[in-house]
Amino acid sequence: MSTVIALALSLVNAAQAHELRPAIADVSVGADEVSVEIELALEALVAEIDVSEIDDTDAAPNAARYDALRAMDPAALEAELRGAWDGLAENFLFSAGEAGLRPAILSVAIPEVGDLDLVRDSRITLSAALPDDGTPVTIGWTANNGPLVIRQVDAGDDAYSALLDGGEVSEALPRQGYAAETAGSVFWRFIIEGFEHIIPKGADHIVFVLGLFFFSLAVRPLLAQVTAFTVAHTVTLALAALGIVTIPASIVEPLIAASIVFVAVENIVRPQLGIWRTVVVFVFGLLHGLGFASVLGELGGGQTHFLSRLIGFNIGVELGQLAVIAVAFVLVGLPFGKRDWYRSAIAIPASLVIALIGVHWVMDRVFDLGFLGFVPFL
Incomplete structure (x- = not known):
C-alpha cells in the first residue's frame, strides 16, 4: 500500500x-521598436512572488503583500507598478541580437476590484527601442514569473507562437515579416x-x-x-x-x-x-x-x-x-x-x-x- x-x-x-495560468504576450516587432502587450496577474509581478516554486499565492512568503495589491483600485495598483518598475524591468528578457533591451511601460489597463477570490487579469504594454543594426528580437522573462505564452501579432497564419517556461526566450523574431514556421517544426x-x-x-x-x-x-x-x-x-x-x-x-x-x-x-x-x-x-x-x-x-x-x-x-x-x-x-x-x-x-x-x-x-x-x-x- x-x-x-x-x-x-x-x-x-x-x-x-491548471490553477497557474500562463501570462500571454502579444509581440509586435517594428524597424526601430518592439512592443509587447502582456495579459497577466499584475499583483503577482508587483509583489515579486516566485510562481515557479508555488501554484497557490497563499503559500508565498509575501502573500500578504499580494493580497493587499489585489484589493487596490486600478490607479493605486498602477502607481505601485510604476514605482517598482526600475527593479521589475530586470525580469524581462528582451534583446536584439546580443544587445539587451530595457523595456519601458507604454500603458496599463487594470480592471476594477471584483471578487478577490478570482484572478484579476490586467494588461501592460511595454516597448523598447531597437538598435539600427537590423538584428532580430527575442522576448521572454525570468523563471520566477512562471510560464509565458509568446504570440507574434500582425503576421501571417503560420507566425510563431510558443509556451515558454523556466526562463526560456522566444525564437528570433525578424524586424521585417515574421518568424514563419514549417508544418514539420510546428508538428514536432x-x-x-x-x-x-x-x-x-x-x-x-x-x-x-x-x-x-x-x-x-x-x-x-x-x-x-x-x-x-x-x-x-x-x-x-x-x-x-x-x-x-x-x-x-x-x-x-x-x-x-x-x-x-x-x-x-x-x-x-x-x-x-x-x-x-x-x-x-x-x-x-x-x-x-x-x-x-x-x-x-x-x-x-x-x-x-x-x-x-x-x-x-x-x-x-x-x-x-x-x-x-x-x-x-x-x-x-x-x-x-x-x-x-x-x-x-x-x-x-x-x-x-x-x-x-x-x-x-x-x-x-x-x-x-x-x-x-x-x-x-x-
Whole structure:
C-alpha cells in the first residue's frame, strides 16, 4: 500500500494542475521598436512572488503583500507598478541580437476590484527601442514569473507562437515579416507541448489516467477505457480549437476534478467493465479535451498549420498518458499485479487516495477553500 501511495503522491507532487495560468504576450516587432502587450496577474509581478516554486499565492512568503495589491483600485495598483518598475524591468528578457533591451511601460489597463477570490487579469504594454543594426528580437522573462505564452501579432497564419517556461526566450523574431514556421517544426513542437501538458504540468490528467489504470490490469478493460478516453478528448479538443465549442474553465475544471472522484470510487465499489464504464470514461474524456483545448488556444496561431498543431498536440498528450500508464505498470503492475492481495492492498487504497485528491480539487475549484493547502502535494 505504501508503494502505491508513494507513486500517486510523487506523480502529483511532480506536476501542477491548471490553477497557474500562463501570462500571454502579444509581440509586435517594428524597424526601430518592439512592443509587447502582456495579459497577466499584475499583483503577482508587483509583489515579486516566485510562481515557479508555488501554484497557490497563499503559500508565498509575501502573500500578504499580494493580497493587499489585489484589493487596490486600478490607479493605486498602477502607481505601485510604476514605482517598482526600475527593479521589475530586470525580469524581462528582451534583446536584439546580443544587445539587451530595457523595456519601458507604454500603458496599463487594470480592471476594477471584483471578487478577490478570482484572478484579476490586467494588461501592460511595454516597448523598447531597437538598435539600427537590423538584428532580430527575442522576448521572454525570468523563471520566477512562471510560464509565458509568446504570440507574434500582425503576421501571417503560420507566425510563431510558443509556451515558454523556466526562463526560456522566444525564437528570433525578424524586424521585417515574421518568424514563419514549417508544418514539420510546428508538428514536432506541439508534440512536446502536448506531452509536457501531461508530464509534468497536468496533475489532474495524470491522476485521472491512474484511476483508469487501477480499475484493472487486464488488457481489454484498460484498452477499452483508454480508447474511449482518447476518442472523446480528441473530438472536443478539435471542436474547441476551432471555436465551435466554448465552455468556461470555471465549469470545466471542477468537472474534470469530479471525473477523478467518480472513476476512483467506481474502482472501489463496482470494478466491472461494461458499457456503462466505457460511456462514463468517454463523457469524461470530452471534458478533459476541453481542458487540453484551453492550452492549445492560448498558444494561438492561424489556420495554416492548424492540423499540424492539433494532431501534434494530441499525439503529445497520448504519449504523456501512455508514459503514466507505463510507469505505473512497471512500478506496480509487474511486481504486484498477480498477487492475490493486489486489489485489496493496492488497487483499492490507491483508488481511495485518488478519490481524496479529486475531492480536494473539486472543493478548491468550486469554493476556493484551499482547506488542504497545507499538504505539500495538494
